[in-house]
Amino acid sequence: MDFVRSFDYRRNWFFPLFVVAGLVWLLAEPAKLDAIPAVGDLIGPFAGMAALLSIVAIGTVIVATALRPVLDRGPQAERALRWVGYGLIIAFFAFMPLYVEAIPHASMLKMTVAIQFMMVIVGINLLTGFGGQISLGQGAFFAIGGYTLAIGFREWDMPWGWSLIIAPLIAGALGFLIGIPALRFKGPYLALATLSLAVTVTPLAKKFEEFTGGVQGVVMFGKLGVPFWQDNLDRFFYYTTALLALLVFVLAANLRRGRFGRALIAIRDNETAASAMGVNVALYKMTAFGIAGAFAGLAGALNGVVIQFVSPDQYSPLLSIRFLVGAVIGGVATINGAIIGGLFQQFVPDVTVSINKSAPDAIQAIILIVVMYTMRHGVAGFLQETWRYARSGLRLRKPGAGGTAIVETVVVVEQEEVVVVRQDGGGSG
Amino acid sequence: MTEFIQLVLAGTANGCIYGLLALALVLIYRSTHIINFGQGEMAMFSTYICWSFLNAGMGYWVAVPLTLILAFAAGIAVQRILIRPVQNAPELTIVIVTLGLYLFFNSLALWIYSGVPKPFPLPTGIRQASWQVGDIFIIPYHLFIFAVLITLMAVLYVLFQRTKLGLGLRAAAAQPASSRLVGINVNWMLALGWGIAAAAGALAGILSAPVVQLEPNFMATILIFSFASATLGGFDSPPGAVVGGIAIGNIVALGGRYIEFIGTQLDIVLALVVIVAVLLIRPAGLFGRQVVQRV
Amino acid sequence: MSAILEAVNLRAAYGDRPVLFGIDLRVPERGIVALLGANGAGKTTTLRALLAEVRTWGDVRYQGESIAGKSTQDLVRMGMVMVPEGRGTFTDFTVEENLLLGAYSRRDKDGIRRDIERMYGYFPVLGQRRKQRAGSMSGGEQQMLAIARALMSRPKLLLLDEPSLGLAPLIVQEIFGILTTINREEGVSMLLVEQDAVRALKVATYAYLLETGRVALEGTADQLAASDDVRRAYLGY
Numbered sequence A: 001m002d003f004v005r006s007f008d009y010r011r012n013w014f015f016p017l018f019v020v021a022g023l024v025w026l027l028a029e030p031a032k033l034d035a036i037p038a039v040g041d042l043i044g045p046f047a048g049m050a051a052l053l054s055i056v057a058i059g060t061v062i063v064a065t066a067l068r069p070v071l072d073r074g075p076q077a078e079r080a081l082r083w084v085g086y087g088l089i090i091a092f093f094a095f096m097p098l099y100v101e102a103i104p105h106a107s108m109l110k111m112t113v114a115i116q117f118m119m120v121i122v123g124i125n126l127l128t129g130f131g132g133q134i135s136l137g138q139g140a141f142f143a144i145g146g147y148t149l150a151i152g153f154r155e156w157d158m159p160w161g162w163s164l165i166i167a168p169l170i171a172g173a174l175g176f177l178i179g180i181p182a183l184r185f186k187g188p189y190l191a192l193a194t195l196s197l198a199v200t201v202t203p204l205a206k207k208f209e210e211f212t213g214g215v216q217g218v219v220m221f222g223k224l225g226v227p228f229w230q231d232n233l234d235r236f237f238y239y240t241t242a243l244l245a246l247l248v249f250v251l252a253a254n255l256r257r258g259r260f261g262r263a264l265i266a267i268r269d270n271e272t273a274a275s276a277m278g279v280n281v282a283l284y285k286m287t288a289f290g291i292a293g294a295f296a297g298l299a300g301a302l303n304g305v306v307i308q309f310v311s312p313d314q315y316s317p318l319l320s321i322r323f324l325v326g327a328v329i330g331g332v333a334t335i336n337g338a339i340i341g342g343l344f345q346q347f348v349p350d351v352t353v354s355i356n357k358s359a360p361d362a363i364q365a366i367i368l369i370v371v372m373y374t375m376r377h378g379v380a381g382f383l384q385e386t387w388r389y390a391r392s393g394l395r396l397r398k399p400g401a402g403g404t405a406i407v408e409t410v411v412v413v414e415q416e417e418v419v420v421v422r423q424d425g426g427g428s429g
Numbered sequence B: 001m002t003e004f005i006q007l008v009l010a011g012t013a014n015g016c017i018y019g020l021l022a023l024a025l026v027l028i029y030r031s032t033h034i035i036n037f038g039q040g041e042m043a044m045f046s047t048y049i050c051w052s053f054l055n056a057g058m059g060y061w062v063a064v065p066l067t068l069i070l071a072f073a074a075g076i077a078v079q080r081i082l083i084r085p086v087q088n089a090p091e092l093t094i095v096i097v098t099l100g101l102y103l104f105f106n107s108l109a110l111w112i113y114s115g116v117p118k119p120f121p122l123p124t125g126i127r128q129a130s131w132q133v134g135d136i137f138i139i140p141y142h143l144f145i146f147a148v149l150i151t152l153m154a155v156l157y158v159l160f161q162r163t164k165l166g167l168g169l170r171a172a173a174a175q176p177a178s179s180r181l182v183g184i185n186v187n188w189m190l191a192l193g194w195g196i197a198a199a200a201g202a203l204a205g206i207l208s209a210p211v212v213q214l215e216p217n218f219m220a221t222i223l224i225f226s227f228a229s230a231t232l233g234g235f236d237s238p239p240g241a242v243v244g245g246i247a248i249g250n251i252v253a254l255g256g257r258y259i260e261f262i263g264t265q266l267d268i269v270l271a272l273v274v275i276v277a278v279l280l281i282r283p284a285g286l287f288g289r290q291v292v293q294r295v
Numbered sequence C: 001m002s003a004i005l006e007a008v009n010l011r012a013a014y015g016d017r018p019v020l021f022g023i024d025l026r027v028p029e030r031g032i033v034a035l036l037g038a039n040g041a042g043k044t045t046t047l048r049a050l051l052a053e054v055r056t057w058g059d060v061r062y063q064g065e066s067i068a069g070k071s072t073q074d075l076v077r078m079g080m081v082m083v084p085e086g087r088g089t090f091t092d093f094t095v096e097e098n099l100l101l102g103a104y105s106r107r108d109k110d111g112i113r114r115d116i117e118r119m120y121g122y123f124p125v126l127g128q129r130r131k132q133r134a135g136s137m138s139g140g141e142q143q144m145l146a147i148a149r150a151l152m153s154r155p156k157l158l159l160l161d162e163p164s165l166g167l168a169p170l171i172v173q174e175i176f177g178i179l180t181t182i183n184r185e186e187g188v189s190m191l192l193v194e195q196d197a198v199r200a201l202k203v204a205t206y207a208y209l210l211e212t213g214r215v216a217l218e219g220t221a222d223q224l225a226a227s228d229d230v231r232r233a234y235l236g237y
């Protein structure tokens, strides 16, 4: 097989490892890996995830090979295929109630929360992946969404539907304003400043007890009415969330593809050049913060509705970190990566918590670091690259053409080395 | 007035600890331009290691140096194994890897030691009871913290300014490319920097453990205060970090007492206000060198 | 004459992008060899490849020994030292600290002290500025500092990358004067990259002309100076 021969093993040494991990997973049962104390428990989830990933990657290669005659016909074929892919994803979520029971660890409620995570992550992808602005503070906007619902409910008996409109507006406006100081910060400084935001939420919510209910939070059990499916709230909230998420995804994809997305990418890649070309850097950055904030606010309000309970401890800084981690694992410079990131953040902790209550974070940390070394563009980026590689690797013997994209990144890295050498201060001095 | 002095004394003692951890952050930032979000958790984990030694019956004055040596080695290992491969990667990647460190050590501590707070002893030879001078109570342990900090600063000063190794460390941090050309092993210098930083952080953890309770999240707040200290002092200035730490310690102590709204719950907000204000007004901090941003 | 440096089929790449495509090069013991070429021809890359600063293939022998697998530090310790393009001044350090850094690979304290004084003898300006921050010196002074710094490590082979770049003719003359003195009196061999071909060919005994990562022409300095190609392209007459 040409693909096997032309594969760039030096750069993608981990790929065979995934396959090996998959084998470990298959053989785990007969080999009694679980019997190994402490480690045995951990091998399972890791190998399982690696197996899943390698199956998907191999599937990608097979699909690319199988569809080769169709795809070679031209760009329309590729585009059509992409739409088929979107259709499949939408169908998967649309018919969820039919098979949710069959998916291990899944339930309608968990799927709903996973989709809410996806909404936050899409925002991060726009802001961080395309805009280059690191935010560790998305949890704060999520909290604003939750508290818009809770305070509205507590103080004025506001119907929860309203919060779905008001929360993104408030969070978006706040995000836009937060964008102003953020203009002065770069890279790790921005991460630091936004982390501050995430850290303040819990103490502030506890402090303003008279509005937020303090540590006890606001309980809304059974008090949020729905127009239909009263006997199946989970289903109602699931579809509400899914529809809004679809809206968010379509909006994000359009933003990404249009003028806004191009401007953001230009800013990320070279701010000076972008502003020299007449891009209003400040406005675009602030808007990106605003949009990401609005998405998180909407998700936060929905989350409050679904959980029917809002309290300060839900919004620890760890939540913000988890959002970013989800985005990064999914693939931060992709829109589709958010789907993977959301599912990851909902289900991996769920599956691994049975090992030990701190296992989810430990495992996430390890996966995170491994992903950073092996798939810098996340799972979605990895699959895209596999696809591209399969397509070009099939046509060419030498890894040359398939590797163009990779070569470019390497050159960029070499240049970055020069830039990073001395970069003091958060802004211009 | 008495109360004010009392607060300043306590604030300064806490500030020394913030300054120590800030020093660790700054040492790493100066050499590798990384803000290590995992610094606090590495320190926390080292403190647990020290606790384990003490728990096993080792004396304070044996356990602490041993822990520092281990922390030093661990810092080097983390740099060589985890950080070096992504050293030239985009900033997001590096931030993510250090966040990974944060999550990893935090959850590992929770896993191994559980969330139940552990008692951590005062150093042997330091008495619990305070001295009374007029109306003021002086806590011996506070003086001890202060003395440790001063000693460490002196040692680091001599190391960096008066030794050949220090010259190499500074050169490798400031100009890695040129340093390589004069035969300095830059990679090792950066790793040593991480080792020194990890040891300084561990010291901060060990010193603060008797005051606050030792539990897996105990360094999280201290880390935020240290971020504020390093920002205030300037992320590329080690003495700035210490001065910034003492300043933050006092701001928090006095602000919590005299600004009614802040109280004890919102002291962290004070730190954040300082961070944002400094970044807006004087991004390089009080002692940092103002450098025109190169793009 | 035996060669201090001999490269056969030297290739180099930045990441996956090849830049040198097989260069044969020889620097005789105590000789000065010029390396000429247009911008982007790969001159700097050749020097960096010799010092193992980029991904490199090929057979390089230094003092008769293969140096495959040696790191930059090792090579500096072995006396192969570069004066980099752009001078590589340690800007935040004093002039004296810069010289001490140059001697980083040495252990003989007294020798280092003596050499510092010797450098102040070659370059009196540096002696007057010993406590000044090196970054605040003029371009010419920094170039002298760069050469002095390289000499502090007691090199056997100096790799000089465009020492005349951006300097006034008088200063260039002074620097080249000192370089030839050092070559003559201390027997330091030199591989000299230069844009100013006239001057380079005057001090060098042998020269190579690079073109997009290959040796386009080589010969004694006189031969190259007389060659029509070189004259037209690089000497401008």
Ligand SMILES: Nc1ncnc2c1ncn2[C@@H]1O[C@H](COP(=O)(O)OP(=O)(O)OP(=O)(O)O)[C@@H](O)[C@H]1O
Pocket: A411, A414, A415, C014, C017, C019, C037, C038, C039, C040, C041, C042, C043, C044, C045, C046, C085
């Ligand atoms: N860090 C790098 N990453 C990628 N490519 C590089 C890098 N440095 C140089 N190059 C490329 O390698 C080629 C040779 O560069 P080199 O610096 O060796 O040229 P040069 O002959 O020294 O030119 P000049 O006279 O301008 O100094 C050029 O095409 C350049 O674009």
Ligand SMILES: [Mg+2]
Pocket: C043, C044, C045, C085
């Ligand atoms: Mg050059």
